[in-house]
Amino acid sequence: MPDPKQPPPSDDSRERVIAAATALFAEHGYDGTSTRQIANQVGLNVATVAYHAGSKAELYQEVMRRAYAAEAQHLAGALAAFHSSAAADAAEAVRSLVGAYIDFCLANAHVPALWMRRWLSDAAEVIGPEAEYAKPLIDAVREAVEGALPDVAARTDVEMTVWTVLWMTHGFCCSGVLDKDGVRRGPGDAQAVDRFRAHLVGLALRELGLGGAP
Incomplete structure (x- = not known):
């Protein structure tokens, strides 16, 4: 103190x-x-x-809290846009929502990096960030999609689709992909970003039964 x-x-x-x-x-x-x-x-x-x-643990908690606050603020705007457009064009609403999350992670590379490290058992003794910060955001997206698109929710596991988008976006932002020569291409490579975006949007649409074209 x-x-x-x-x-x-x-x-x-x-x-x-x-x-x-x-x-x-x-x-x-x-x-x-x-x-x-x-x-x-x-x-x-x-x-x-x-x-x-x-302490170091207190400092880490503050870092994670700020990462959550930034993500929550961005997500609030993305979900508001999703709610306003989902009834008219569900596929376009999902495209925009997935795109908004990709954009956030690209602009805030420390956020996926922090969470990727936690998934690998980093800071295991610091309890709380998953329940306090990760779960509420995942639940917010799941509830938004299930509420706006009940037919979609009835035929697919929306929560697993949300997790899939999260896993893949964090993985790409931290690791990128390998080109034909084995060179890593990540968030700094516009072509790799476009390719990843198209793939993930198409995957999310297929998972939700909304078509597959990005």
Whole structure:
């Protein structure tokens, strides 16, 4: 806990610490990042980092909370658009929803990277992010699709389709695909992105029984 006799933490220092931790946790994982590495990144000592941001576990929780907040905000807009168009053109509404999620992950590469590392048992001792952050967003998408498209929900497993979109998008953003020469092509390659987008949209449409053309 910060010493009440000390001046309040500098917002600038706290934000720099959180930004550095976000980048390091995404690149190396929670288990592969030390508080000293975070401190070195921002030019502070370990005690000052703890003063501004708490323990490493507390810092990780804040990083995950912010990742969730950004995703939730983006998803709220995407779901509002989905609700407004699903009745008129279900396939186009799904295309836009999947596309919005791909766009978010491409623009916020640290988010899929953080979650991919958790799926590989990174930060296993930090309990809570799945229940607090991942499940509510997955449920929100599932409930939106099931509510707007009851016929679709009656014939397919909407939740598994949501998971499929999530898994594949995170995988592409973190790993990309290999071209004919074995060279990795990922989010920085416009052609690979277009190819992935078309494939995932078509897959989601087929899974939901809405056709397959992207």
